[in-house]
Amino acid sequence: DDELRRTLQSLACGKKKVLKKIPAGRDVEDDDVFRFNADFDDPHARVHINSIQAKVSPEESQKTNENIEGDRKLFLDAAIVRIMKSKKEMTYEKLKAATIDAVKNHFVPTVDAIKKRIDGLVSQEYLRRSDEDKNLFFYVA
Known part of the structure; x- marks a missing residue:
């Protein structure tokens, strides 16, 4: 569950917004909706997405x-x-x-x-x- 949240946050809130998050914001909640960002365009054939690291207790x-x-x-x-x-x-x-x-x-x-x-x-x-x-x-x- 935490890994999924970090991955979604990386895809929706990082530099390259591959997904759109509804409602907008940095935190990922259970009732948030994610959609593919049709406006997403990158001149490179490959896109590198940095994953957000979990905080270590x-x-x-x-x-x-x-x-x-x-x-x-x-x-x-x-x-x-x-x-x-x-x-x-x-x-x-x-x-x-x-x-x-x-x-x-x-x-x-x-x-x-x-x-x-x-x-x-x-x-x-x-x-x-x-x-x-x-x-x-x-x-x-």
């Missing part, structure tokens, strides 16, 4: 942001594990730089996010921290 926006954050956490975890699997051991600074380099085409992670993901992987026993040097990490097979 704050709840939907928050849920989308939470999904993105969850996906980024998994992406960081996978990148860190791949790096450590190939290198076997790395210092925190080198691992941080390699992680940023590995994911830079997808997003720019914060240093805090990388640190949290490394700590999470240590607690999940994918990585192990050196007993002598707390900045040195080992990959756990």
Whole structure:
């Protein structure tokens, strides 16, 4: 129903008025009548009609942001594990730089996010921290 309203609004109230709306106005109501606009003429063979976007509620926006954050956490975890699997051991600074380099085409992670993901992987026993040097990490097979 909402998609139909947006489509009708695009066709009747946009720049190219393909449909006539009775009564005139921007809002589409249930009792509005739409007719083909016989006066419509466009010199181009194809007509591009921009659809009117639905307003996103704050709840939907928050849920989308939470999904993105969850996906980024998994992406960081996978990148860190791949790096450590190939290198076997790395210092925190080198691992941080390699992680940023590995994911830079997808997003720019914060240093805090990388640190949290490394700590999470240590607690999940994918990585192990050196007993002598707390900045040195080992990959756990």
